[in-house]
Amino acid sequence: MQPFATVMLQQAVHVWTARTSDAEVVDSCRVQLSNEETAGAARFAFERDRRTAVVSRGMRRAILASFLGASGRELRFEAGAHGKPMLLGGGSLRFNVAHSGDVVVLAVTSGREVGVDIEEIRVSRDVARLARLSFSEHEQRALAQLSPDLTTFAFFRS
Secondary structure (H helix, E strand, O other): OOOHHHHHHHOOOEEEEEEOOOHHHHHHHHOOOOHHHHHHHHOOOOHHHHHHHHHHHHHHHHHHHHHHOOOHHHOEEEEOHHHOEEEEOOOOEEEEEEEEOOEEEEEEEEOOOOOOOOOOOOOOOOHHHHHHHHOOHHHHHHHHOOOHHHHHHHHHHO
16 A cells, blocks of 8 residues: 555645745754755855755755655755756655745655746846747747836746
C-alpha cells in the first residue's frame, strides 16, 4: 500500500509561498538548513539575498520532509541537469523552487517533473528591451501596439 502523501501527490501539484521579509519565516527556515547551506547564505553580499537563500532552502527542506516523514536537516540534495536541485532518496517526489522580490514559491508533486516560476512586476523595467530578448517577433509586435499604461501588465501576463 502506498503512503497517503504519495497517492495524493500523484493527482495534484501542491504550491506554497513565503515572504522573505517576514522575520519569523526566515528564522523558522534557518533551523532547517545544513551547515553548508547556512555558510552559503552568509556569503551573499546583500541581506535580501541572504534571506532568499535561507527561505528557499529551508522551506524546501521543511515541506519535503513533511511528505517523507523525516527531519528537514536529514534530507540530501544534489544538482541535476542544468543545476536544478534533486532530492536524494525521495522516491518519485519532485519539486521546484522559484523566487522574485520578497516571495519564494515551492511546487511539489510525485511521479512527474514540476516547474514553477514567479516574477515581481516592476513598472520601472524596460519591458520593450526584455521582450526583444525573450519574445517572438509576433509577441513583440503585439506588445508594441499597446498603450504605454498596458505594456508592463501585458508583458508579465505573457
